[in-house]
Amino acid sequence: MRYPAQHKQATRERIVRAAARRFRTRGADGAGIAALMRDLHLTHGGFYRHFPNKDALFDEALQLGFVEISDYLEAAAKDAAPGEALKAIIDAYLGPKHCDNPGTGCPLAAHTAEVARRPRLSRTAFERVLRSQVKRLAKHVPGRTEEERQLKTAVLFSGMAGTLSLARTITDDQLRQRVLDDARSFFVKAVTA
Amino acid sequence: MRYPAQHKQATRERIVRAAARRFRTRGADGAGIAALMRDLHLTHGGFYRHFPNKDALFDEALQLGFVEISDYLEAAAKDAAPGEALKAIIDAYLGPKHCDNPGTGCPLAAHTAEVARRPRLSRTAFERVLRSQVKRLAKHVPGRTEEERQLKTAVLFSGMAGTLSLARTITDDQLRQRVLDDARSFFVKAVTA
DNA sequence: TGTACATCAGTGAACGCGCGTTCACTGATGTAC
DNA sequence: TGTACATCAGTGAACGCGCGTTCACTGATGTAC
Numbered sequence A, B: 001m002r003y004p005a006q007h008k009q010a011t012r013e014r015i016v017r018a019a020a021r022r023f024r025t026r027g028a029d030g031a032g033i034a035a036l037m038r039d040l041h042l043t044h045g046g047f048y049r050h051f052p053n054k055d056a057l058f059d060e061a062l063q064l065g066f067v068e069i070s071d072y073l074e075a076a077a078k079d080a081a082p083g084e085a086l087k088a089i090i091d092a093y094l095g096p097k098h099c100d101n102p103g104t105g106c107p108l109a110a111h112t113a114e115v116a117r118r119p120r121l122s123r124t125a126f127e128r129v130l131r132s133q134v135k136r137l138a139k140h141v142p143g144r145t146e147e148e149r150q151l152k153t154a155v156l157f158s159g160m161a162g163t164l165s166l167a168r169t170i171t172d173d174q175l176r177q178r179v180l181d182d183a184r185s186f187f188v189k190a191v192t193a
Numbered sequence C, D: 001t002g003t004a005c006a007t008c009a010g011t012g013a014a015c016g017c018g019c020g021t022t023c024a025c026t027g028a029t030g031t032a033c
Helices: A007-026 A033-039 A044-049 A054-078 A085-093 A096-100 A107-116 A120-140 A146-169 A173-192 B007-026 B033-039 B044-049 B054-079 B085-093 B096-100 B107-116 B120-140 B146-169 B173-192
Strands: none
Touching: A007 A033, A007 A054, A007 A107, A033 A044, A054 A085, A054 A107, A054 A120, A085 A096, A085 A120, A085 A146, A085 A173, A096 A146, A096 A173, A107 A120, A107 A146, A107 B107, A107 B146, A120 A146, A120 B146, A146 A173, A146 B107, A146 B120, A146 B146, A146 B173, A173 B146, A173 B173, B007 B033, B007 B054, B007 B107, B033 B044, B054 B085, B054 B107, B054 B120, B085 B096, B085 B120, B085 B146, B085 B173, B096 B146, B096 B173, B107 B120, B107 B146, B120 B146, B146 B173
């Protein structure tokens, strides 16, 4: 059946959105095309009308994921008192809401280790989308030059992603909370010192 | 054929050692039993004389991995000038040798994200081996109480693991080095401040 | 305005592949007599 | 001391399974006349 004009684009976006969530929740290897399409009440065959292969979808899902978390952090910064933007961002990043929802959370926490194992080409694609978000968030991070701010931003967020990832492995709720609380002051100190 | 008395134990240890390396290099999902055994000039069938399943091997490989990196860091601490032990540990953890050799490096950097996706039982096993190494390294970390030192140790190493993982995705050698250098002073400041 | 045809997003069977796991078997050596 | 048997680490074919990907097909709607 032939579909209305914007139908294809809309389906494509639904696929990317669902993939961004599934990949982060289950890992890129752990999330299959068939299950993804089934969630959208579609069949796996149709996937290839939208993407050449799974890797291409991963790249787009990654990009969406980075934009989502940056938006979330920017919103937290906007609500903060003057001069408290960076602290608000760190609190939001290491907050229970982010920790409990990896599916809509930072791709660094979800995908850095698996991307590190991928061939060069995948890694440069990762770098590209990461860099655009680093640039966006660097304005909140202190530093004499733009390069210094961007480097510090990369270290800060990759560091927080590591701790967030660890927190997600912890089964005891109280201990997880304690690790996150400790991490907040740790990273605030590191970035402002 | 019947083998000498300690033969079985020796083979078992060879399997764990090879697995610890392969899992960290390729990810737990990316490293198969058959290829692992082939590397040891054995066939996949024999694997099940030593382990009930792949998960059991992963748990042991994880433990070995944690011990290996802790040994490495303790050695670095021992060579350091008095009062410089923690700085030496951080420098070693974020050094090019560790970054370039994920196969013998910290399991936190390699496996945290995938463990976070596993069922509760796997996660508690992970917690157990992690905790023993955190206890071991906590003596180098400042803090008023033992609990405080251990929490800070967990945050410090998970944070460094996140940044190390990110560094491993970076294709440009110079930029990777710059990120690691920046991270060293970042984490030293955070932990001593 | 009515009709014939082209389009193309989506369908679902089928493909090859690698995986974890099982199992009947092998055969050199330890043990019982 | 010599012989028959038990042991069991390791072998390799076979299993079911889920995966990414391909492809001939469908059929409602847009377009050409």
